[in-house]
Every structure is written in C-alpha cells, then in structure tokens.
Amino acid sequence: MLDEIDREILRLLRADGRRTVRDIARQVGLTVAPVKRRIQRLELTGVITGYAAQVDTTKMDGEVEAIVELRVGGNLELELILAFAENVPEVVEVLTLAGDPDAIARIRARSIHDLQRVVNVLRTDGRVTGTKTLVVLGAWSRRS
Amino acid sequence: MLDEIDREILRLLRADGRRTVRDIARQVGLTVAPVKRRIQRLELTGVITGYAAQVDTTKMDGEVEAIVELRVGGNLELELILAFAENVPEVVEVLTLAGDPDAIARIRARSIHDLQRVVNVLRTDGRVTGTKTLVVLGAWSRRS
C-alpha cells in the first residue's frame, strides 16, 4: 500500500509539517508534481489525518492539559470510545490501547475546575467504569 | 503574556498547521505583518514547539505505536526525563505528569520486537524504576 517513497514523505512531514512540497521532492529524488499527488493520496486515504502546530500548553495561561486513563465495560467496542470523544469538545485526542487502561484521552481545559467538570462528564457516561486523571506538567516532542 | 489575538492564532494553527499567514490575518482582523511577527514570537518563546503532520499509524504497515508509562526515582528533576528522551529516536513525545506514573512516553517502533528493544533501553536507564507498555490499537484526534 505504501512504498518507500511514501514512508519517506511521511517521515519528513511528521518532523516538520510545514515543509514545502519542493523541499520534500528534493529529498526523495522526485519532482514536485508526483510528490504533491502522493501527499494528496495520503490525505485522502486517511493516513495523514491533519496538520497541527504543536503547542506547549504549560506556557499558556488559562489552559490546563491532562491525560485521563479510561476503563470501560468488558465488551465495549473500542470504536465507540473514539466516537464518544467527539461529543466532548475538551477532548482533543483519544488512543485505544491493548492492556489496562483500555484507552487514554487527552484533555485541554481552561482551569483545574474546568478539568474536573470534563472528567465528570466522562465518568458519568455509563460505559466508563473508571478513570484516572493526570495533569500534564511539562511536554516535549521531537522536532527535527 | 498572551492576549486574545495570540490565543486565536494558536487555536487556528492547532486546527490546521498549514494555514497561511494571510489566511490567519484575515480571520483575526489584522494584516500580514503583525500576524507574522506574533507567530515568530510564539515560536521563539517556545509556545509553539513545532509543526507536524498527524499520521494514523494503524494504517501504516511496519509501524507500531505505544505508550510507555514511566516511574522514576523520587528526586529526579522532571526536566531530566524530557532531556533523556532525545537520545532515543523512537520516542516522539514525552509528557511529565502530576501523579502516578511520573511521565508517559510515546513510542513509534517498526515492530513489536523493535518496541521491546526500545522499552528495554528505557528500563535500563537507571533513573527509570518502572515501566508499563500499552500498544496503541486506534487513534482519534480532533480535526476542525
């Protein structure tokens, strides 16, 4: 499905999502047009789900980031966890996991008080049987 | 430190990291020059730490994503955890946390076998007193 050039393009765009098509073309040894087509295909097929600025939320006043570990009832489809998250705007990312917990949600709230409210929303969902909330103190992500 | 316009710029760039400066300027009601200056300041002061393409790793062959919970010795500065991560290329993100675990690392490896090797590297660091590894089955992130 993905050849070596696609993987190289993905590697470059993950390291810097603002790299230009021209720059990528030089790096992979092709011209602009086919690289552009490949990127569009990666976007259409859902391999690339978007582009985002990475923000250090600990440097923002009025913003608290937290990780909430979620445990859910035995037979719940993992897909449902993902779908559920869309209805809570403070949830910015959800990963479903093999192990315990079953999933983790990443939350951005405006204060600790607001965070508590969001976690309560998650807890009272019925399908969620347990949570553990961890406030983010610092963040680092690879930039290259 | 950050005014409302800065927050709006950050909101727009988090939703789409490839938005043009012109586009952002239109949305926030300013011209290009000051918006460009603001973005540069946000980058310089470390509020914006980078830009990245978001990739659904479950759609890529030869790629496994995992979350590793890290517990470290009592007095270890959290900054050291972040610094340590840079030396392990498979670590793409680290969050330091208030609670237990002390931090979580996000890993991208080429296989389960490779993942095991990376986790062992983390475990034998000396400062890490315990790990728990969770393989990512599915991912969702807010796109708007």
Next chain:
DNA sequence: GCTGAAATGCTTGGACG
C-alpha cells in the same frame, strides 16, 4: 508513473509612519 513550464498567489525581510 514521471517531467517541465507558466500563471498565480504566498512568504520573507526590510524600511517607514
């Protein structure tokens, strides 16, 4: 699948009010 070229629009840096 690729290349190459042309038109359009964007960015970047600077100078200035």
Next chain:
DNA sequence: CGTCCAAGCATTTCAGC
C-alpha cells in the same frame, strides 16, 4: 500596529512522454 516594496518560493494546473 499599519503600509509598502521587492525578491524568492511555493502551489496548481496544464501539456506531453
């Protein structure tokens, strides 16, 4: 903060192999 300029790039689309 705004405006202007100017050079260099990037994107997009088209033709053609």
